[in-house]
Amino acid sequence: MTAELVRGQNHPVSQSRVEIRVSAGTPVLALASLADEQGRFSGDGILAHPGARSLPGVRSPGELAERHTFAVDLDEVAADVHRLGVLLVLPPGGPVRFGAVPASYVAVADPDGAELAGYTLTGLDAETAVVALELYRRQGAWKVRAVGQGYAEGLGALLTDGGMAAPQAAELAAAALRRAARTGESDITLAAMPTLVGDLRAPQTPAQAPAPAPEPPDPVPAPGHPYAGTPGPGGDTPASPPTISYAHPRRRRTSTEPPEPAPRAAAAQEPGQAPRPVAGDASGWSMEERLYNQVWGMFEDLARTVAAYRSAVEFADSRMDRELDEALSDPRHRLGGSGNAARDTARARREELVAQAQAVLDRDLAQLIAESEVVEPALPAAYARWDNPVWHAHRTPEESPLALRLGDLHLPERPDLRIPMLTRVPLERGLWIDNGRTGSEAAMTMDTDRLRRAAMDMAVTLAVRLLAVHPADRFSVHVIDAAGAGSASLAPLVRAGVLAAPPAAGAAGVTQTLARLTRRVDLVQMALRAGAPEDLPPDVDTADQLLIVHDFPHGFDDRAVTQLRYLADEGAAVGVHLLMVADRDEASAYGPLLDPLWRSLMRLSPVPDNHLADPWVHHAWTFEPNLPPQGSRVLDQALDRVAEARRTTRP
Numbered sequence: 001m002t003a004e005l006v007r008g009q010n011h012p013v014s015q016s017r018v019e020i021r022v023s024a025g026t027p028v029l030a031l032a033s034l035a036d037e038q039g040r041f042s043g044d045g046i047l048a049h050p051g052a053r054s055l056p057g058v059r060s061p062g063e064l065a066e067r068h069t070f071a072v073d074l075d076e077v078a079a080d081v082h083r084l085g086v087l088l089v090l091p092p093g094g095p096v097r098f099g100a101v102p103a104s105y106v107a108v109a110d111p112d113g114a115e116l117a118g119y120t121l122t123g124l125d126a127e128t129a130v131v132a133l134e135l136y137r138r139q140g141a142w143k144v145r146a147v148g149q150g151y152a153e154g155l156g157a158l159l160t161d162g163g164m165a166a167p168q169a170a171e172l173a174a175a176a177l178r179r180a181a182r183t184g185e186s187d188i189t190l191a192a193m194p195t196l197v198g199d200l201r202a203p204q205t206p207a208q209a210p211a212p213a214p215e216p217p218d219p220v221p222a223p224g225h226p227y228a229g230t231p232g233p234g235g236d237t238p239a240s241p242p243t244i245s246y247a248h249p250r251r252r253r254t255s256t257e258p259p260e261p262a263p264r265a266a267a268a269q270e271p272g273q274a275p276r277p278v279a280g281d282a283s284g285w286s287m288e289e290r291l292y293n294q295v296w297g298m299f300e301d302l303a304r305t306v307a308a309y310r311s312a313v314e315f316a317d318s319r320m321d322r323e324l325d326e327a328l329s330d331p332r333h334r335l336g337g338s339g340n341a342a343r344d345t346a347r348a349r350r351e352e353l354v355a356q357a358q359a360v361l362d363r364d365l366a367q368l369i370a371e372s373e374v375v376e377p378a379l380p381a382a383y384a385r386w387d388n389p390v391w392h393a394h395r396t397p398e399e400s401p402l403a404l405r406l407g408d409l410h411l412p413e414r415p416d417l418r419i420p421m422l423t424r425v426p427l428e429r430g431l432w433i434d435n436g437r438t439g440s441e442a443a444m445t446m447d448t449d450r451l452r453r454a455a456m457d458m459a460v461t462l463a464v465r466l467l468a469v470h471p472a473d474r475f476s477v478h479v480i481d482a483a484g485a486g487s488a489s490l491a492p493l494v495r496a497g498v499l500a501a502p503p504a505a506g507a508a509g510v511t512q513t514l515a516r517l518t519r520r521v522d523l524v525q526m527a528l529r530a531g532a533p534e535d536l537p538p539d540v541d542t543a544d545q546l547l548i549v550h551d552f553p554h555g556f557d558d559r560a561v562t563q564l565r566y567l568a569d570e571g572a573a574v575g576v577h578l579l580m581v582a583d584r585d586e587a588s589a590y591g592p593l594l595d596p597l598w599r600s601l602m603r604l605s606p607v608p609d610n611h612l613a614d615p616w617v618h619h620a621w622t623f624e625p626n627l628p629p630q631g632s633r634v635l636d637q638a639l640d641r642v643a644e645a646r647r648t649t650r651p
Contacts, residue, residue, distance in 0.1 A: 002116065007307075010143045013116065013135060019111065021115075022069075022105075024066050024068075024105075025103075025104065028088045029091060030070070032055070032058045034078075035083040037082040039162060041164045048060035056078050057072060082283075083134050086132045087155070088106075088121075089155050098128070099127070103121055103124075104121045104132065106133050108144050127151055130148065130151070131148070139278070159173060219614055276370070279375050279378035289402055292403050295419065299409070302419060303619055307616075316350045316357070319346075324343055327342035365414050383420055387628070391634050396468070399471065402424065403423060404423055404424075405422055406421045409622065411619060415622070434603055437583075441609075442607040443605065451606065451607070459581045460490060460492065460635075464493070474544060476500040476544070478546070480504045480510055482510055492635055495639075498642050514567070517571070518566060520574075523537065547579065552581075552582040610623070
């Protein structure tokens, strides 16, 4: 039985040798692309096209046609290839957009001809090139995913979006089209090719030039949320002299050595079942990096699985509504009870479609839950929940972590399936813990004092985690608590003596702390621009700095607000990071002056709130902070170890 996929849905591919069949209804160029685990193209031999039809594991069609067949042997695909995409491109001189032609159909079939899964590409409009579907590796097995991602600018734009340099993308796209023009029957001229390739061969300004393929992005504010803003900058921190680089040493490898092979998923106990998951089943140079990539893979899988389910339910509802409208508009159905039968039939079809979608969702969720049960206990301290036993044996590390856990994310379809919300360190964006009651429905149900205490407790918890997972001399924490309202939450940090200075109180304390950190940013920036980081004054602390600001804007004048904005904009690149605990409404007296500040920060909530969106399908995810269990001493123990490590490392 063929699995009819909708956009975003996936299905297991149980055989290594398969055929991919394309029925387009109009002559198209069909290509196959090879990409890594993040979907990036790099180097030669990433595109099977009429001029180079065979690549390891795949052979593409050779000419323009309405129907195509790809021969795929997944056992022959190179180990560093994790995604095999099927691309459809409209030729110049033919239809100008996919929205003007019949919907294409793509299917994966076994060698005997039986279709395993099929996908009809609906909803396209101005696109001239589209990624129809992809075969991808997951836990040592292969799956097929319905993609349907189109590009109005053509094949060149599609390749550029996958991380290929614009000139190389334009050249490769032109070569594929030129070869197709010689072998096909369509009237393609070289003069028409830029329309399909996209205007990529023209000189580009730095703003137009494509950036290197980014790391997985942080979740962004969900559209429509009152505090939704633009995501902060992505990618690595700018290159700087190695003696004072604040980029993580393992974030971008320059070594040509391949990463260590990831452990393979265990074979399924019975035929037809998914392989048993294992921790670290992803690419990377270390177990920490593999676990980070695996968590992001789980995040993406859950996002796309739920998107497919919701899309299927929406399709079932719309089809039922259409059939009911047709039944009610037909005069014949108004007599003899046939209208009731038509309505019952429409509702039964709807329930059947929803049941099929639910079965697929349940299957995928069961696999993700099994993977989560394996991955969660294996996480290092920087990624782990506070109730993870790893904290009992944790000691101050010798290297900084790759990422940090901010909390958990979940969707309403399965609230008990929690995905760790990880963010890279050093932090590329400041954090803002919203202690205002107007930010969410959950916050409005809480007493103001309890909400503010919860927000400050969350800030202290994040600070303790940062201190505990960094080497003893690599992180310093400063606190501005102008009114002293956060003293109860700050007590563990003060008791352990791990703060760079006592919490700053009053307007004078605000001024002194901001002036000290602003001076540090200025001096480090000047030293880096001059290429002489070793010439910094001896009183400048080159360790990463975290500034916690509580109850902003109390104690801030206009000059202090300007300095705070400067630290938010310029500090992260030179190791000064901002953690705000504030109510945006209380800062409304400054008007739009502070809007750029709020937009530059990642908003977090001290109570469960669905204000974050994933970067793939933009679901609204519920974020929950991860706090120590009630009565646990895990924070005190972590702080004691930090304090002890600092005493032993001081000269």
